[in-house]
Amino acid sequence: MNQRVVITGMGIYSTIGLNINEVLSSLFKGTSGIHFDQARIDFGYRSGLSGKVPTPILKGKLDRRMRVGLAEQGAYAFVSTEEALAMAGIDADYIASNEVGIMFGNDSSSKAVIEGTDIVRAKKDTSRIGSGSIFQSMNSTVSMNLSVIYKLRGINTTISGACASGSHAIGLAYMLIKNGMQDAIVCGGAQELNIYSMSSFDGLGAFSDRNNEPTKASRPFDRSRNGLVPSGGGATVIVESLESAQKRGANILGEIKAYGFSSDGSHISQPNVDGPSRAIAMCLKQSGLMARDIEYVNAHATSTPIGDANEAQAIHSIFGSKVPVSSTKSMTGHEMWMGGASEIIYSLLMMHNGFVAPNINFENPDEFSSKINVIPQTENIGFDRFLSNSFGFGGTNSSLIVEKFIK
Amino acid sequence: MNKAEVISIINEFLIDEFEIEEELLVPTASWKDIGIDSLDFVDIVVVVEDVFGLSIKGEEMANINTLQDFYSFIEVRLKA
Numbered sequence: 001m002n003q004r005v006v007i008t009g010m011g012i013y014s015t016i017g018l019n020i021n022e023v024l025s026s027l028f029k030g031t032s033g034i035h036f037d038q039a040r041i042d043f044g045y046r047s048g049l050s051g052k053v054p055t056p057i058l059k060g061k062l063d064r065r066m067r068v069g070l071a072e073q074g075a076y077a078f079v080s081t082e083e084a085l086a087m088a089g090i091d092a093d094y095i096a097s098n099e100v101g102i103m104f105g106n107d108s109s110s111k112a113v114i115e116g117t118d119i120v121r122a123k124k125d126t127s128r129i130g131s132g133s134i135f136q137s138m139n140s141t142v143s144m145n146l147s148v149i150y151k152l153r154g155i156n157t158t159i160s161g162a163c164a165s166g167s168h169a170i171g172l173a174y175m176l177i178k179n180g181m182q183d184a185i186v187c188g189g190a191q192e193l194n195i196y197s198m199s200s201f202d203g204l205g206a207f208s209d210r211n212n213e214p215t216k217a218s219r220p221f222d223r224s225r226n227g228l229v230p231s232g233g234g235a236t237v238i239v240e241s242l243e244s245a246q247k248r249g250a251n252i253l254g255e256i257k258a259y260g261f262s263s264d265g266s267h268i269s270q271p272n273v274d275g276p277s278r279a280i281a282m283c284l285k286q287s288g289l290m291a292r293d294i295e296y297v298n299a300h301a302t303s304t305p306i307g308d309a310n311e312a313q314a315i316h317s318i319f320g321s322k323v324p325v326s327s328t329k330s331m332t333g334h335e336m337w338m339g340g341a342s343e344i345i346y347s348l349l350m351m352h353n354g355f356v357a358p359n360i361n362f363e364n365p366d367e368f369s370s371k372i373n374v375i376p377q378t379e380n381i382g383f384d385r386f387l388s389n390s391f392g393f394g395g396t397n398s399s400l401i402v403e404k405f406i407k
Numbered sequence: 408m409n410k411a412e413v414i415s416i417i418n419e420f421l422i423d424e425f426e427i428e429e430e431l432l433v434p435t436a437s438w439k440d441i442g443i444d445s446l447d448f449v450d451i452v453v454v455v456e457d458v459f460g461l462s463i464k465g466e467e468m469a470n471i472n473t474l475q476d477f478y479s480f481i482e483v484r485l486k487a
């Protein structure tokens with residue numbers, strides 16, 4: 001089988017907006033979602049910078065049993081999934097009579113692990129932890145909880161691929177649907193933001209310490225970038241076969257044309273140029289498109305010195321100097337496990353509204369970013385097709401190509 | 408602590424923490440009647456220690472059939 005694969009719904013709970021409309025506005029305006037959090041400095045962080053989202057109020061929406069097992073990032077993902085399913089027109093009746101799956105990107109769930117361990121250390125009694133902790137602690141916390149909440153009966157799994165988790169989740173869902181094994185999969189990525197979740201990452205010195213200029217700190221491709229800014233939230237896309245979408249009369253937001261992936265095969269934390277280049281090249285080859293057919297690149301660029309330089313080289317070697325490039329992480333910060341999914345949504349919003357969102361804080365290029373077309377301010381550039389990159393620790397790389405749907 | 412106080416405290420946490428409708432809390436009600444399952448027993452053990460200072464086990468909860476049995480169980484343990 002070789003099904004065409006489309007996106008029929010999207011939902012977002014992000015530092016730049018708590019729903020699709022708010023995020024669209026922020027993308028167009030180039031609004032930063034980054035703030036300074038003194039609590040992180042007090043806790044021992046070098047960087048007090050972070051994205052920030054409010055805790056969703058779920059009492060009244062989910063019963064107690066459904067809430068107690070839901071970790072912070074699961075709550076974000078529930079909100080984004082509510083929006084995505086509503087947009088897709090998929091309700092409980094449809095789910096009850098059709099096999100809908102879930103594949104979510106998530107690669108940590110720190111708070112419940114640490115708080116549960118603290119209780120046992122203090123009380124010497126595991127029965128004091130309570131019933132919710134195990135369901136919040138596991139990496140699969142998002143997919144396991146949402147599958148029960150929505151009574152999903154298709155594939156039910158979590159993809160842990162570091163900062164490419166969300167992108168791999170969509171890519172693998174695309175493969176399952178393309179091969180005729182599933183008709184519809186709730187896909188996405190979720191990222192916790194609590195103080196425990198980022199401390200070891202901060203300990204590597206990977207975060208920007210521009211503590212006095214929060215909104216200027218995330219500056220992918222800029223010469224003076226000095227580290228990423230951690231962020232999080234939830235992002236959901238409904239990935240579906242064209243046949244299923246058309247049968248339901250669903251509105252089609254875009255068609256997934258290809259998924260490419262690779263592993264650097266080198267360093268645990270230092271990316272190279274070859275790995276990302278091979279993922280992009282595989283994606284292009286799978287799509288049957290030429291490099292010149294890609295009209296916008298949503299870069300992975302996180303604002304780290306080496307990562308951005310290597311991605312700029314990879315983009316330049318494949319696409320040359322003309323294709324518009326921006327990293328929305330300049331506004332959102334690095335949404336990590338969620339980023340690969342949220343950035344598909346950001347790019348879809350741009351594609352449908354005829355603009356390229358800015359790579360804010362791109363003031364001075366370096367040797368490598370000077371060779372690609374980084375867009376520093378919002379430009380009303382219409383495009384029909386984009387490529388989105390996501391890379392992560394261990395050298396995992398994922399690229400997706402999405403285009404406007406044409407019958 | 409007298410029996411009425413025990414009942415009042417238990418009913419209060421069942422309503423507040425476990426979100427059970429007050430009208431369901433009749434002495435003859437079983438755990439199933441009020442929507443409490445074996446996972447909830449784990450949380451009841453934690454709450455009982457917090458509010459009564461009693462260390463009980465989940466297995467003991469499974470052997471209790473009705474709310475009346477639970478009130479009596481706690482009352483006896485408080486006197487022990």
